Amino acid sequence: MSRKWVYDFTEGDGKNKKLLGGKGANLCEMTQIDLNVPPGFVITTEACLAYLDDPERRLPEGVMDQVHANLAAVEKKTGRTFGGREKPLLVSVRSGSAISMPGMMDTILNLGLNSQTLLGLINGTGNNRFGYDAYRRFIQLFGKVALGVPEEKFDAEFEAVKLKAGVKHDVDLSTSDLTDICDRFLKVVQLFTHKPFPTDPYEQLEIAIKAVFNSWMGKRAIDYRREFKITPEQANGTAVNVVAMVFGNMGNDSATGVGFTRDPGTGENVMFGEYLVNAQGEDVVAGIRTPKAVAAMAQELPKQFNELMELRRKLEAHYKEVQDFEYTIEKGILYCLQTRNGKMNATALVRTSVEMVKTGLIDKRQALLRINPEMLNQLLFPRLDPKNTSKPVAKGLPASPGAATGIAVFDADRAEKLGRTGERVILVREETKPEDIHGFFASQGILTSRGGKTSHAAVVARGMGKPCVSGAEGITVDIHLKVARVGDTEFCEGDLITIDGTTGLVYLGEVPMIEAEFSPELETILSWADEVARLQVMANADTPEDSERALKYGAMGIGLCRTERMFNGVERLPIMVEMIIAETKEDRIAALGKLLPIQREDFKQIFEVMAPRPVTIRLLDPPIHEFLPTERQLVDEIKELQNLRETIRGMRVLTDAAQFMNLPEIKSKIQGFTDPELVDTVIAKKETMLKKVRALHEVNPMLGHRGVRLGLTFPEIYEMQIRAVLEATAECLKAGIEVHPEIMVPQVCTAQELKRVKEWVLEIHKSVEEAYGLALKFKFGSMLEVVRACMRADNLAEEAEFFSFGTNDLTQATFSFSREDAENKFLPMYNLSNILQDNPFEVLDVKGVGRLMEQAVKWGRQVRADMKVGICGEHGGHPASIIFCHKIGLSYVSCSGPRVPIARLAAAHAALLEKI
Ligand code: ADP
Ligand code: MG
Numbered sequence: 001m002s003r004k005w006v007y008d009f010t011e012g013d014g015k016n017k018k019l020l021g022g023k024g025a026n027l028c029e030m031t032q033i034d035l036n037v038p039p040g041f042v043i044t045t046e047a048c049l050a051y052l053d054d055p056e057r058r059l060p061e062g063v064m065d066q067v068h069a070n071l072a073a074v075e076k077k078t079g080r081t082f083g084g085r086e087k088p089l090l091v092s093v094r095s096g097s098a099i100s101m102p103g104m105m106d107t108i109l110n111l112g113l114n115s116q117t118l119l120g121l122i123n124g125t126g127n128n129r130f131g132y133d134a135y136r137r138f139i140q141l142f143g144k145v146a147l148g149v150p151e152e153k154f155d156a157e158f159e160a161v162k163l164k165a166g167v168k169h170d171v172d173l174s175t176s177d178l179t180d181i182c183d184r185f186l187k188v189v190q191l192f193t194h195k196p197f198p199t200d201p202y203e204q205l206e207i208a209i210k211a212v213f214n215s216w217m218g219k220r221a222i223d224y225r226r227e228f229k230i231t232p233e234q235a236n237g238t239a240v241n242v243v244a245m246v247f248g249n250m251g252n253d254s255a256t257g258v259g260f261t262r263d264p265g266t267g268e269n270v271m272f273g274e275y276l277v278n279a280q281g282e283d284v285v286a287g288i289r290t291p292k293a294v295a296a297m298a299q300e301l302p303k304q305f306n307e308l309m310e311l312r313r314k315l316e317a318h319y320k321e322v323q324d325f326e327y328t329i330e331k332g333i334l335y336c337l338q339t340r341n342g343k344m345n346a347t348a349l350v351r352t353s354v355e356m357v358k359t360g361l362i363d364k365r366q367a368l369l370r371i372n373p374e375m376l377n378q379l380l381f382p383r384l385d386p387k388n389t390s391k392p393v394a395k396g397l398p399a400s401p402g403a404a405t406g407i408a409v410f411d412a413d414r415a416e417k418l419g420r421t422g423e424r425v426i427l428v429r430e431e432t433k434p435e436d437i438h439g440f441f442a443s444q445g446i447l448t449s450r451g452g453k454t455s456h457a458a459v460v461a462r463g464m465g466k467p468c469v470s471g472a473e474g475i476t477v478d479i480h481l482k483v484a485r486v487g488d489t490e491f492c493e494g495d496l497i498t499i500d501g502t503t504g505l506v507y508l509g510e511v512p513m514i515e516a517e518f519s520p521e522l523e524t525i526l527s528w529a530d531e532v533a534r535l536q537v538m539a540n541a542d543t544p545e546d547s548e549r550a551l552k553y554g555a556m557g558i559g560l561c562r563t564e565r566m567f568n569g570v571e572r573l574p575i576m577v578e579m580i581i582a583e584t585k586e587d588r589i590a591a592l593g594k595l596l597p598i599q600r601e602d603f604k605q606i607f608e609v610m611a612p613r614p615v616t617i618r619l620l621d622p623p624i625h626e627f628l629p630t631e632r633q634l635v636d637e638i639k640e641l642q643n644l645r646e647t648i649r650g651m652r653v654l655t656d657a658a659q660f661m662n663l664p665e666i667k668s669k670i671q672g673f674t675d676p677e678l679v680d681t682v683i684a685k686k687e688t689m690l691k692k693v694r695a696l697h698e699v700n701p702m703l704g705h706r707g708v709r710l711g712l713t714f715p716e717i718y719e720m721q722i723r724a725v726l727e728a729t730a731e732c733l734k735a736g737i738e739v740h741p742e743i744m745v746p747q748v749c750t751a752q753e754l755k756r757v758k759e760w761v762l763e764i765h766k767s768v769e770e771a772y773g774l775a776l777k778f779k780f781g782s783m784l785e786v787v788r789a790c791m792r793a794d795n796l797a798e799e800a801e802f803f804s805f806g807t808n809d810l811t812q813a814t815f816s817f818s819r820e821d822a823e824n825k826f827l828p829m830y831n832l833s834n835i836l837q838d839n840p841f842e843v844l845d846v847k848g849v850g851r852l853m854e855q856a857v858k859w860g861r862q863v864r865a866d867m868k869v870g871i872c873g874e875h876g877g878h879p880a881s882i883i884f885c886h887k888i889g890l891s892y893v894s895c896s897g898p899r900v901p902i903a904r905l906a907a908a909h910a911a912l913l914e915k916i
């Protein structure tokens with residue numbers, strides 16, 4: 001006996017989508033729970049794979065025999081005969097793989113028709129027109145889909161007949177017009193395939209089955225699978241569903257429709273959908289006639305409407321999920337033709353989750369698991385009104401989600417100035433640099449014409465939760481003329497533009513927007529998530545404003561506060577620069593003395609906002625040259641200043657001449673020009689800076705003088721920061737505010753480094769306690785972002801009370817890839833040719849970096865069993881990485897504020913999935 005290739009709807013396993021495809025499995029399941037599904041059967045995906053494996057493309061042994069046997073059963077149930085002259089059985093042939101895939105074959109309806117069975121159909125219904133209409137649809141669909149006849153060939157004939165008959169709409173065609181069309185269509189097929197149209201229904205069926213199988217390897221389907229990363233584990237091969245036809249086009253007691261059991265846009269608990277009376281299959285979607293909203297059926301077909309409501313209830317009760325389904329009413333009888341889980345937007349998902357728990361349809365666990373954490377992104381940012389009709393003028397990369405409108409401004413200083421006055425600003429640059437950061441703070445969004453999703457602009461904007469479109473190459477930015485060109489239009493400084501960081505689109509003018517929605521339902525879902533999650537979710541926040549926002553998103557603390565971000569403000573940067581270019585230790589200490597109160601105040605404010613939650617403060621990390629202008633910039637500026645000096649000398653000659661020739665009006669005009677000595681002073685300053693920049697030059701700054709290495713070279717910097725943290729703590733305590741500060745050292749590779757810094761901490765701690773007369777608690781810990789630090793985690797644990805994985809640097813170090821270079825040069829190629837599956841800077845590399853983390857956690861906890869361990873890289877906000885962090889026993893993840901809700905839900909998923 002051959003293998004079982006075919007399953008009747010009454011016997012197929014509704015859970016086995018891999019074998020039967022999604023459509024087939026659900027047709028089986030619906031049949032078995034007694035919903036009214038027309039009889040039919042499924043040919044398995046295994047048959048598809050076996051067929052595609054055969055170089056001669058023959059159906060595997062036994063398939064057609066089993067099809068015959070199953071058709072016989074369908075004949076019996078319907079009382080019709082396949083190929084019969086009387087009461088002919090017609091079927092539809094439908095594709096369907098485990099994952100719904102629009103790239104695959106179209107459905108063929110009315111299969112089994114030929115000139116003989118057509119007469120049978122007409123006799124049975126007494127409806128000539130209906131018969132020929134069904135026939136012409138079949139010839140066309142079969143010709144196009146199964147025989148590959150180009151659609152235009154049919155369309156041309158169709159139009160010719162319409163023209164001849166003088167009618168505009170299909171419905172106005174007479175029976176004889178339709179007969180004519182059938183004849184012409186048959187000729188089209190003959191002409192194109194050099195064979196007559198197949199008349200034997202079994203032959204038709206076999207050709208159709210093979211065509212469905214072949215469509216799995218069609219270009220459209222392959223492209224679709226690649227685009228959406230559908231692996232063979234998810235879906236392998238397509239099934240074929242053969243279903244007895246039911247007709248929605250048999251008169252005014254017949255109809256066809258599609259619908260959702262709830263509104264997929266809002267989640268409201270009402271049936272949503274459209275139907276058409278006296279129509280078949282695709283008519284509703286094809287837009288030939290305008291369908292009616294389902295509510296209208298209550299009047300038009302009240303009995304069937306009630307049945308439809310009952311069907312809706314049964315579907316949800318069984319699937320415990322909103323269903324997207326298709327139905328047809330034939331002469332008053334309602335049939336269900338398909339169902340699948342409804343795709344909804346995040347608003348609807350969240351609302352239905354909460355409401356389905358309230359009515360007991362699902363439990364909280366199911367409610368949480370049915371929402372993909374990443375989808376919450378939709379809710380957390382303002383977005384463009386979906387009803388907007390404005391046309392985008394350019395497209396870049398969706399670098400940081402959310403939409404924003406503002407006036408275009410081409411430099412950071414202007415952006416800051418205008419932002420201060422309350423103006424909404426979009427910062428437009430070719431690309432951004434760390435020194436533009438103050439412009440970010442002042443802007444609603446950032447637009448760059450260069451750079452990828454990991455460019456400076458993108459990373460910083462994401463961190464701040466501001467919309468960003470990067471790499472909009474269609475736009476040419478001229479920052480000197482303050483104008484940007486897009487095609488043949490342009491916008492200048494002050495012109496309103498709108499960017500959508502969720503899609504990457506750029507618009508001129510203002511586009512209407514929908515605000516972010518932190519609905520009560522979302523709050524409910526997230527509170528359920530917190531109940532089950534084991535991982536805590538912290539936020540990366542650098543300023544009091546960031547912290548406030550993070551708190552709103554439900555952050556349980558600050559996992560990473562980058563102190564250097566505080567130095568970029570306009571009043572602060574000059575002091576920082578003063579500190580850096582100081583020639584002596586005394587000068588440096590003097591500059592640091594000015595920074596101390598500023599940092600202390602920042603920390604105090606952050607502590608106040610976050611109290612009583614923990615705040616982890618990282619000591620200075622980046623190489624300090626990042627605070628200085630570039631060498632190029634300085635050289636250019638000095639050159640220009642020198643020119644100015646020459647000019648001013650010339651002016652002097654002019655003044656003297658005016659004096660000598662007694663031309664007072666010239667003299668008065670020239671007055672007010674700068675003294676060349678002043679220019680000399682500025683040049684001297686710039687030259688000192690240039691010397692410093694040259695001295696600080698590093699071949700590879702990422703691996704250079706930064707982090708704790710820098711801290712140990714210039715102890716006074718870290719000492720100032722430590723003091724600022726502890727004094728802020730003391731002042732908060734005095735004010736009755738509970739504070740849990742954690743001091744974290746970056747770039748550590750050996751316990752010796754930690755030991756030294758810890759000595760300073762203890763010393764300063766003592767002096768602050770004495771000065772304030774208070775006992776201060778704090779934690780001291782280390783970043784793990786250097787491979788050696790992971791390997792020596794047990795030693796580090798002697799000094800550190802907590803660890804935090806900086807997975808961006810750790811990924812760079814583990815792969816020996818510099819991120820910028822990798823992403824701009826070879827990583828896309830690596831991904832495309834499957835050398836690496838993902839971008840490890842976006843998806844945590846569980847196999848390599850993850851393994852290192854797992855070991856480090858183990859070794860660390862061998863020495864300090866209650867060691868708090870977290871992650872603060874961008875990965876800390878990505879659901880798959882969060883699940884891994886849960887598995888290896890991390891205590892918390894830390895991510896940018898707007899990703900906190902996503903991380904909370906992902907942390908819940910991690911805990912729930914572990915129990916399965
Ligand atoms: P898709 O995957 O594109 O939805 P379907 O296989 O569901 O394709 O079929 C396309 C259309 O044909 C749908 O409207 C469906 O309801 C209709 N249809 C499919 N099979 C039958 C049938 N046996 N009787 C009546 N209509 C059918
Ligand atoms: Mg369908």
Ligand code: MG
Pocket residue numbers: 746785806808809
């Ligand atoms: Mg780092």
